[in-house]
Amino acid sequence: MAMEYLGIDVSKRSLRLALLRRDGKYRDRTLENTPRGFGQLAQWLEKWSSEPVHVCLEATGPYGEAVAEYLHEAGYRVSIVNPARVKAFAQSEGLRTKTDKVDARLIARFCQALEPEPWQPAPPRVRQLQALVRRLDALQQMRLQEEGRLEGAHPTVAPEIRSHLDYLDKQIQHLRQQIRELIDDDPDLRQQARLLASIPGISDITCAWLLAEVRFERYDNARELAAYTGLTPREFQSGTIKGKPRLCKRGNARLRKALYMPALAAIRCNPLVRNLAERMRKRGKQGKVIVAAAMRKLIHIAYGVLKHQTPFLEQGA
Known part of the structure; x- marks a missing residue:
């Protein structure tokens, strides 16, 4: 079936749109990231699309949730994709990750090329x-x-x-x-919370944050989940200048914030995280770099216990 593809580059206040039409040409527009903007988006699509539209946006936390739900309820096929996948596609298109912004047109091209699975709202x-x-x-x-x-x-x-x-x-x-x-x-939430609470450093409230903000079943591996959380290092490079790796911070900022104190606790009481921190200190790492690595490790462990449906064990995590 013929399709047209809408890429949405989401920020807190705006939606940058790129509609890739059947003739290969683009229609671009920027709207407010508000209910009023969503209505204008629906009207704009009715005016300019001549085929069914597949909508695609990155999983960047709360800023895209409302527009995704609006378009899903309006009957559009909506995909929310991991930023790491779009980044890999951008690199395959010859774009670097520092100055060459992942924009709405690129997201539309990604959607056309890979046709990602449709997204479903959380229960x-x-x-x-x-x-x-x-x-x-x-x-x-x-x-x-x-x-x-x-x-x-x-x-x-x-x-x-x-x-x-x-x-x-x-x-x-x-x-x-x-x-x-x-x-x-809720039996499912209760079981998942029990597994997450078995991880040293994870409190009841952190369990609630993880269950509320992460659809674990959507990720093929823990690395993809870490990318969604914004806890993967990225290389800062421009021309011949190469900087230190830093966190990409494109993902769920609420979740990163919720993991900060648990990471500090895990450095003290979780053997896997503590050993990681000690190895990093021996390599000269310190401060926020170690805490970020601890947060990333907790995400990996959380993914593991839920995927395998077994409580945390030091030797098996």
Whole structure:
């Protein structure tokens, strides 16, 4: 069946579109990444597409979720692809990864060439869990801000800030309880949480973050999952200048943030992560480089225990 291909380059505020038409020509447009922009996108596709449209965007965390759900519900074939796959395709097209941006046209060409599998939204329970953990994070950030304000607060407003902190504490406690109950009431989530919690360094809330933000079954291997998380090193190169590897940070920023403290804990209490950190220190690595490697190792271990459906064991992880 004849198809046309829409590549969407997603950012927090905008959607850069490239419609690859049957005649090989492109139609480009930039819209707001808002519900109003989604409606304009649907109208634009109706106007310019002459065949069924296969929509493709990168898995870049929360910024693309809403437009993907909108287009899926509107009946379009939607694929959300791992950035590592698009990067490999870009390299096959002769593009470097530093200055040659993975743009909407390239994503459309990728979609035409490889025709990735259609994406399905997360089950309702997982979407509920995602809403709860994101709300919990927002309240925790709000509490940190209020604590900072209290330090230098005038006596006139200090009692109000303390009252707000008490309120936030109750809301945070209530959300944690809701998260626990939601996971316990769902057999699949409960089993996955039990496996993840067997990993030293992974707390109950980190389990909830992983289950809410990651569809583990979508990834063929742990390396692909690490790329989605934005924890794979990338080479910074321009012409003859070659820099140090750094994290790509194109993936799920919420998940990276949620893994930071568990990685610090795992460096102390998880034998596999601790040994990795010690080897890196001997090679002269330090600080954030070691923590990033620990986060990446935790993702690999998490993928392993869920794939094999066995709890963490040092000798088998």
